[in-house]
Amino acid sequence: MGACAFHCLEGKDIYFKSLKIEDAQEIHAYTSDQEVSKFIGWPLMNTLDETREHIATMLKRESAGTHFYASIALKSNQIIIGTAMIFNIDRIANHAEIGYVLHKKYWGKGYGTESVALISAFAFEALNLHKLCASVVDANIGSARILEKNGYELEGRLKDHYFLEKKYYNALLFGKIKA
Template identity: 30%
Template sequence: MIEENRFPVIETDRLNLRQVTKDDAESILAYLSDQDVMKHYGLEPFDSIDDALDEIAWYQAIFEKKTGIRWGITLKEQGRIIGSCGFLNIVSEHRRSEIGFELSKEYWGNGMASEALESVITYGFEQLNLQRVQALIEPPNISSQRLVERKGFIREGLLRNYEFTCGKFDDLLMYSLLKQDYEKMSYST
C-alpha cells in the first residue's frame, strides 16, 4: 500500500495533485467555507483558519498512519489549492479504500473533478495495488453520483442512516469500482 514516506505528486493535462501544507490554509478555507461545496461533505462550512489547519492536519495524519492519502488539486499555472481528492479508510489486508473529492465552486462543470478523480483512481489501482475503491455519496448529491458512474463505478445499494453528521443521520449510496472493472475502462494505462 502506501510504502514510502515521500508524498507522491500526480500530474494531469491541466492539474497538479500535490501534498497540502499549512501554507494552503487560506485556499482551503476559501472553498470549504462555501455552503454549496460543503452541502454533502458531512461537516459544517468552515469559519476559521483553524478549521482549515485541522483539515490539513487530518490529511497529514492519515498519510503518516498509511490509512489514506489526500492530494490538493491545483491548476498547473497557479499552484493554489482549488480542491482535494484522495483515499481514506484504506484497509491493506483487503486491498480496499474509500475515495473522496471536492472542488471549489468556481471550477465546477469544466471536467476538473473528473480529471483529478481519474488520476487518483489510476494511482490507487496501479501504485497502491487496490482491488476495490468505494465511494459513499449522499442521495441528493446527483453530480457526484454521475461523476463516479462515468468513471465506471457501480451503485451497490443504500446504507440507511449510515452517518451522523451536522446533527442528523444521513443515508449514503455505496458505489464501487473493482480492479477488473477499471482495467476495462478507457482511462486505464
C-alpha cells in the same frame, strides 16, 4: 509507492501536490463554503484557524500511513481548487474508499472527473488495490456523475443514512474493481 507519488500525480488540466498548512487560505475558500461542505462529511470551517487544524489532522493521518491526501491544483495558474483523498485502506481485503472536494467555482468543468481518474489509477496501480469505494449523498448528483464517468457502479443504497441540515438523505454506495 507512498504519499510522495500521490502528491506528484498529473492530469491534462490538473495536478496533485502535497497538502500544506501554508495553503490554508486557498483551502479555506472551499472548506468555509456552506454549499461545498454540505455533502462532503467535513464540518463547515468557519475560521482560518479551523481550516489549519483540519489540515493538521489530515497531515497526521497521512504520516501515520492510514490516509493519502493531496491538494488539487490547476496547471494553468497553480491555484488550489480542491482536495483528493484515499482512506479506510484495508490491506487484507485490498480495498479503500476515495473522496474528493472541489471549490464550487470549479464544478462542472471536468476537474472532478479528472481527479477521480488520477486517484483511481494511483490506487489500483501504485497501491495495487483490488477495489475502490465511494459513498455519496443521493442529493449530490454531480458527485455521482463523476464516479459513473470513471467506471464506478452503483452497488447499493442506505436509506436515511445521512442527517444533514435537519433532513435525512440516502447514501449511494459506488464501487469499482480493478480491471
